Amino acid sequence: MSVVAAEVSKWAVRNVSFELPPGSVTAMVGANGSGKSTLLNVLAGRLPAESGHTAVAGRVAYVPQHKPMYRSFKVADVLNFGRRMNDVWDEERADGWLTRFKIPRRLQIGDLSGGQRTHVTLALALGSRPDVLLLDEPLADLDPLARQRVMRELLTEVSDKGLTLVFSTHVVAEIGGVADRLLLLSNGRLLVDGDTDELLEQHVLYTGPHASKSPVEGPVVLAKHGKAQSTFLVRSGGQRIDAPWTARYVTLEELVVAHLERAA
Structure with missing residues (x-):
């Protein structure tokens, strides 16, 4: 499995080319406005590249930073929505995530905290049984302790399911001991791409x-x-x-x- 991007958007991301092995954990790092979200949208197929191409093998799930969901839906409704909208659906996997983080099924999305909404979107993404999971600033709404636990659970998904994980962040402390690959972006260009240990x-x-x-x-x-x-x-x-x-x-x-x- 590989994820390749080349000469993506001339106005936001330019001359970017990389390949990621299956089962890898890649941190996409850069300041705000560096092109991380644009590149993730291209990889997810939500934004067409003006030139070049992308290729992703397998099913892809994408969780954007603003985590869009119907505010009037209850948490249980979101899982039901995921079950109906996906040809492949793992109810146990999605429900298990919510159980581990004690997210009430009866509450409406609009009544949840930012951290709780993060867990609902992650459960929805994982329930679709993706081969590649793309996350845009996934830990932004979580407290430090929750960040560590969420990342441990995601790494377990990588280990147990062979998931390929790509997540963006501008907080370097979040990637230490977590990411085995680094993509460093600045002003829409790729500065560094490689195995984290080898780069160090x-x-x-x-x-x-x-x-x-x-x-x-x-x-x-x-x-x-x-x-x-x-x-x-x-x-x-x-x-x-x-x-x-x-x-x-x-x-x-x-x-x-x-x-x-x-x-x-």
């Missing part, structure tokens, strides 16, 4: 005396200079360095921020 092994921060040039070979992602000290973030994979220079691998947040700073 490739990016090394070198610190030493003030210098106009990096002490090692490799593409410099970002350089900063003080009166007596310089730092170079280099996509080098790590190289031996002599004193007074020091080297260390960066955190995922440092990697993301550096690429965004460079793009800005």
Whole structure:
């Protein structure tokens, strides 16, 4: 299974190309307005690409950030709606999600909290038994503890059902230890695409005396200079360095921020 996007929208997302393996968890990261929602809409088939193409193998479920639902529907009505509108429907899977998070079936959507509405939309999406699940800022309405639990449950879905999960976020802390792939967007362009662990092994921060040039070979992602000290973030994979220079691998947040700073 693969998800491919190329030269999507000229006005919102441009020259974007990537492929995701089945059963992977991909975080689509970027500031507000970077093109994340547009790209997810293209992948979900809700927005046509002006050029290029997308290809998604299997059934796709998409949960947009605003989570549209009929406010007068009761939670039970939403599940009934999902059962009637989907050729393939897993009532146990959808109902089980609501049970685990204690969502009352008798309440109307308009009376639910933002977090509760998130659970209803996730139950509806999972009930359709998707092969690919696309989520736009799925944790935005949840408190920190609920965020962790929801992500654990989604990872269980990936592990048990072979689901391919793609979720967008602008909060880097949400992807640590969760996503095995990273798509970093800025101003509609793809800056970084790759396996998270491999990306972290490739990016090394070198610190030493003030210098106009990096002490090692490799593409410099970002350089900063003080009166007596310089730092170079280099996509080098790590190289031996002599004193007074020091080297260390960066955190995922440092990697993301550096690429965004460079793009800005």
